[in-house]
Amino acid sequence: MTTIVFLHAHPDDECLISGGTIAKYAAAGHRVVLVTATDGRHGERPAGVESPEALLAQRREELAKAVAILGIARHEWLGYDDSGMTGWGQNNEPRAFIRSAVDDAAERFAGIVREEQRTTDRLVLVGYDWHGNYGHPDHVHVHKVVRRAAEITDVRDLFEVTLNRDYFAELFEWSKTNGGDNDFDPREPADDGNPMGEPAAHITHHIDVSAHVDAKRRAIAAHASQASDTGFATELSADSFLRAFGTEWFIKVGEPAPAQRTTLLD
Numbered sequence: 001m002t003t004i005v006f007l008h009a010h011p012d013d014e015c016l017i018s019g020g021t022i023a024k025y026a027a028a029g030h031r032v033v034l035v036t037a038t039d040g041r042h043g044e045r046p047a048g049v050e051s052p053e054a055l056l057a058q059r060r061e062e063l064a065k066a067v068a069i070l071g072i073a074r075h076e077w078l079g080y081d082d083s084g085m086t087g088w089g090q091n092n093e094p095r096a097f098i099r100s101a102v103d104d105a106a107e108r109f110a111g112i113v114r115e116e117q118r119t120t121d122r123l124v125l126v127g128y129d130w131h132g133n134y135g136h137p138d139h140v141h142v143h144k145v146v147r148r149a150a151e152i153t154d155v156r157d158l159f160e161v162t163l164n165r166d167y168f169a170e171l172f173e174w175s176k177t178n179g180g181d182n183d184f185d186p187r188e189p190a191d192d193g194n195p196m197g198e199p200a201a202h203i204t205h206h207i208d209v210s211a212h213v214d215a216k217r218r219a220i221a222a223h224a225s226q227a228s229d230t231g232f233a234t235e236l237s238a239d240s241f242l243r244a245f246g247t248e249w250f251i252k253v254g255e256p257a258p259a260q261r262t263t264l265l266d
Helices: 013-027 052-070 102-117 137-153 165-177 210-222 224-235 238-245
Strands: 002-008 031-038 074-080 122-128 158-162 205-208 247-252
Touching: 002 013, 002 102, 002 137, 013 031, 013 052, 013 158, 013 205, 013 210, 013 224, 013 247, 031 052, 031 102, 031 137, 052 074, 052 210, 052 224, 074 102, 102 122, 102 137, 122 137, 137 158, 210 224, 210 238, 224 238
Parallel strands: 002 031, 002 122, 031 074, 122 158
Antiparallel strands: 158 247, 205 247
16 A cells, blocks of 8 residues: 655645546555645635635535545645735735745645654655646645655655646647637746646656546535636536546656656556
8 A cells, every 4th residue: 555645735726636646546545645735715705605714614624525525534734824826915924825934834744744654665745846837826835845845754756746738738729629618728827927737748647537537526516615716627518527637647756757657656
């Protein structure tokens, strides 16, 4: 049995970019641990949710449902506040994740990693690519924190979840040709001025999660309060959802790219 520890920035990130992989390895009998860096307090607050505190409570309940759907064995909160998007005033709040020193946050995360190391033969860590897939400041901080935590816990199996920019550009063009009204072009600048994800030439692992897209879709739907970010996924037809979400991509740190490896456990 291998233990795979994911650090994700906010509730719902675990589903959108790695939910299929989580479900795949949990179903195969491996131990999957999810750590959520922030509380997601600056996500969408839907009508009927009367206060920030009520939103936090709802997001915790939603994440608990997603954790159960995906088969996650252990979930922990890292204990930071959501930092908001680039340039928001919330970036400067004292408990914001991006205000934490990388070493301090990494040591906090490493405490969980060390607990898992004591009871497993092999441990794999998963963070984000260098710009957090689309430049969100909390995602970029996750990248730095996981890199540092891997160093201080001496974890050699370090992966970074990414998005295959070339694949999604092809999907975007296919959608336009076939009458789709989606105007999101992954080649355009994202939150940090860089395009989404990484080109295929930088990616080492292509994980087929087609057998687990139902769990992924149900986990995404569990985050009902964040419909403006996640609703598009649950509204897709089954075929379109499979096309968009049936593969997940990772970069193994230190391994030459491009590659077409199909498992994190080779």
